[in-house]
Amino acid sequence: MTCSHCHVFNAYNITMATRIFQLFAIQYTDTHLLTSTKVVGLQFFNTIKAQFIGSLPRPIQFQPSPLLHRHFHIMTTAAPLHNTPAHNLSESSRIEAAGQIHAKDTSYIPRGDTTATLNYFRPPEDGSVPFNYVEEPPEGQPQRNFGDFDIQVPITDIRGIESHYNLDKDAFEVILGVPESAEKEFRDDESIKKNYYPEVEKLILDNVPGSNQVFIFDHTVRRSDPNAHRGPVARVHIDQTSKSAKQRVRRHLPEEADKLLQGRYRIINVWRPINGAVQGNALAFASSATTSDEDVIPVEHRYPSTTGETAGIRYNEGQKWHYLSGMTNDERLFLECFDSESLKPGTKVQGGRVPHTAFVDPRTPEGAKGRESIEVRCLVFGP
Known part of the structure; x- marks a missing residue:
């Protein structure tokens, strides 16, 4: 005979043990998502599950972590435990809880879908043309005349489904398994141009169908350091517009410009981390197919001797945002800022421009490694 206290004690132990194993399953999944050993992972999970549950006072039904469902495709045939009110978490609450779990694990890399705050464009209140001074503004002028709002x-994690997205539809594309770069430090501009630029040019020619000429016009290294020259940009934007793309062709390739502008020309940024897997300030990007022309607002980008044009982005709930969790040094992200093919009637290119921004994932642990990255901007021609 078992007393009522024993029933309570056993139920408590089962609940706590199940919770501990769920946390272990989440951590195990987070640690091994980037490996190719999904079958081994599943066998490991089933073995530990059987041993663990078999040691409990009575049979129970166990629900593995949703992350395991997603990445190992685990099937359960028995009815799950009924959720208590504490388990009926909203998506944002679940993300917050996950962040609290890993708050003290500085090696933790956030993975899976998330919800985050993005900073959007707010037009000038007086209806004037939006502008931004790149350097010190003239006396009496503000640095910029437009606002923003959060x-x-x-944001969907595309880890594991990278091939579902491409430049013509989404204006972004992921390239995996890129060989190690000859450039190691990414601190000297001339060394970057000598060692890294040729690698980027080859990468584009090998992976953008029909491309036959690449001209790299600049690059930016960003570091999450208060003393860094440039940090991650936490504002939704597009680097170039139709107007500035044409200006770039004429500025950098004046003798060939007329001929090149008659064919297909694009601006593609090649983005990558340079200090290992990204923990914080990851890059989010919205599919061009879900971004309307009305969402894209030209902004004058004023330099001392010339004026370019970038784009601010209005919020639209139809925009679909994505990121690639734990992006590593051997991965590249193509970000298309402009594609002349998108201007033609009946084109298959859906916009040809990708809004993007750095964002703070609420699950990022305190003391996480700062993100360091390089973005190389390229004029791409052909076919």
Whole structure:
């Protein structure tokens, strides 16, 4: 005979043990998502699950972590435990809880879908043309005349489904398994141009169908350091517009410009981390197919001797945001800022421009490694 206290004690132990194993399953999944040993992972999970549950006072039904469902495709045939109110978490609450779990693990890399605050464009109140001074503005002028506002948006992790996205539809594309670069430090501009630029040019020619000429016009190294020259940009934007793309062709390739502008020309940024897997300030990007022309607002980018044009982005709930969790040094992200093919009637290119921004994932642990990255901007021609 078992007393009522024993029933309570056993139920408590089962609940706590199940929770501990769920946390272990989450951590195990986070640690091994980037490996190719999904079958081994599944066998490991099933073995530990059987041993663990078999040691409990009575049979129970166990629900593995949603992350395991997603990455190992685990099937359960028995009815799950009924959730208590504490388990009925909203998406944002679940993300917050996950962040609290890993708050003290400085090696933790956030993975899976998330919700984060993005900073959007707010037009000038007086209706004037938006502008931004790159350097010190003239006396009496503000640095910029437009505002911004924050809003929470869902962001989908495309880890494992990278091939679902491409430049013509989404204006972004992921390249995996890139060989180690000859450039190691990414601190000297001339060394970057000598060692890294040729690698970027080859990468584009090998992976952008029909491309036959690449001209790299600049690069930016960003570091999450208060003393760094440039840090991650936490504002939704596009680097170039149709107007500035044409200006770039004429500025950098004046003798060939007329001929090149008759064919297909694009601006593609090649983005990558340079200090290992990204923990914080990851890059989010919205599919061009979900971004309307009305969302894209030209902004004058004023230099001392010339004026370019970038784009601010209005919020639209139809925009679909994505990121690639734990992006590593051997991965590249193509970000298309402009594609002349998108201007033609009946084109298959859906916009040809990708809004993007750095964002703070609420699950990022305190003391996480700062993100360091390089973005190389390229004029791409052909076919």
